[in-house]
Amino acid sequence: MKNFNELNALEAIKLYQSLDLTEEAEAIATANKNSDLETVAWPFNREPRAWEHTSYAFGFIEESTMGNENLIISEARNITADESLKNNQITVSLDFLRAYDYPGKGKHQVLFKFNALNHLQGNSQNISFNQTFAIQEGQRAPISGYPIFIGLNTGQNLVQFDVEIINISNDSDDKFLETMESGVVKNGMTLLNSINPIIPMITEYATGITKMIANRNRNQQITAPKMGLYFGNIPTQMKLATGVYIAIQISNPGEFNWSVWKYNRNYGTIQSNDGQNKDLPYNYFIFSVSKTN
Numbered sequence: 001m002k003n004f005n006e007l008n009a010l011e012a013i014k015l016y017q018s019l020d021l022t023e024e025a026e027a028i029a030t031a032n033k034n035s036d037l038e039t040v041a042w043p044f045n046r047e048p049r050a051w052e053h054t055s056y057a058f059g060f061i062e063e064s065t066m067g068n069e070n071l072i073i074s075e076a077r078n079i080t081a082d083e084s085l086k087n088n089q090i091t092v093s094l095d096f097l098r099a100y101d102y103p104g105k106g107k108h109q110v111l112f113k114f115n116a117l118n119h120l121q122g123n124s125q126n127i128s129f130n131q132t133f134a135i136q137e138g139q140r141a142p143i144s145g146y147p148i149f150i151g152l153n154t155g156q157n158l159v160q161f162d163v164e165i166i167n168i169s170n171d172s173d174d175k176f177l178e179t180m181e182s183g184v185v186k187n188g189m190t191l192l193n194s195i196n197p198i199i200p201m202i203t204e205y206a207t208g209i210t211k212m213i214a215n216r217n218r219n220q221q222i223t224a225p226k227m228g229l230y231f232g233n234i235p236t237q238m239k240l241a242t243g244v245y246i247a248i249q250i251s252n253p254g255e256f257n258w259s260v261w262k263y264n265r266n267y268g269t270i271q272s273n274d275g276q277n278k279d280l281p282y283n284y285f286i287f288s289v290s291k292t293n
Contacts, residue, residue: 004052009040019220021103024049048251050101050283051167056225057253058238059246061263063290071263073246073270081231081239089151089292090159092116095244096286097133097141098279102167103220108135110222112285114148115162119155127152132168151292158230159240163247163285165222222283223249229289242291246270248284 007015009032016025029037031045043052058076094114102108110133118125129148133141152159225247229240244263250256261280264271269279 003054004048005042005054007042008038009035009044010037012042012044013037019103024103049103050249050281051103051220051222053249053251053283054223055250055253056223057248057250057256057258058227059248059258059261060241061244061246063242069265071265073258073261073263075258076238076245077235079239079241081233082241083231085154085240085242085291086231087156088154090154090242091150091290091292092148092152092161093288093290094131094143094146094148094285095288096284097135097143097165098139098282098284099135099141100138100281100283102135102137102222102283104167105137108137109133109168110135110141111164111166111168112141113162113164113166114287115164116149116152117155117160118149119153124155145288148287154240156231158228161227161229162224163227164224165285167220167222240289242289244286244288246284246286248280248282250282 004012009028013025013028016022016028027046028044032040035045042048059073060076060079061071061073062079064071092114094112097110097112099108099110102110112131112133114129116127118127127149131146133143135141227238227247229245230237231240248256260273261270262273263269267278271278
């Protein structure tokens, strides 16, 4: 399936009609009623919806033992990598997942997939975590510090993460996903300092579920960012350190200024410094990295 920004207006209208999003289809048609729809590119002469953005801005909050109410958020490429994490084990947890604006209305059934490479003995092992969440439009998933990987081996150069978020609109898939609630891919995966022969089977199962659901007609992939967190000092690369990573779905990440935002510990939200926004007005997810004891 094409990304939203690769569609022309006619393709977008047909897609939204197939998802029963009549208002979205009509809005595009109305904004371009005197145009050849096949020649009109995204955002189709109207304000893009939050789920249509394909770019990301990445922020970082450093690990802190201080009691400050407000914490500074930095650009994730502009921090110092923690070299002590090289060839070490880390724990990755999902702290927030917000459905600020997803296709449709009301409560969303969301499939969240988090993929990583586990570096061991000169080899890399692909591992995958799947979980489903019921999220009300504009709210966050009912999670906090949900474990994804415990003891992920970092290797010499970087850790690599691939994330995929799918909004489930197919009723039969809703029922099927209920079986995952007690499945092996639900809970955080604990990794060892040796190659685990069972992990490829678990990963293949999780990947197969995601591909099957993503290809159903009415299900819509919200986003699929790919991240490399590096050691070293290359300015265009995100760095690996212990702390919190914030990933927001946005059109122009180069125009997003993290310095006007802060994390408020008392409320557990990212707020604007001027007080106008009590939470980020975007779809986003937040994960944390800590050293495994």
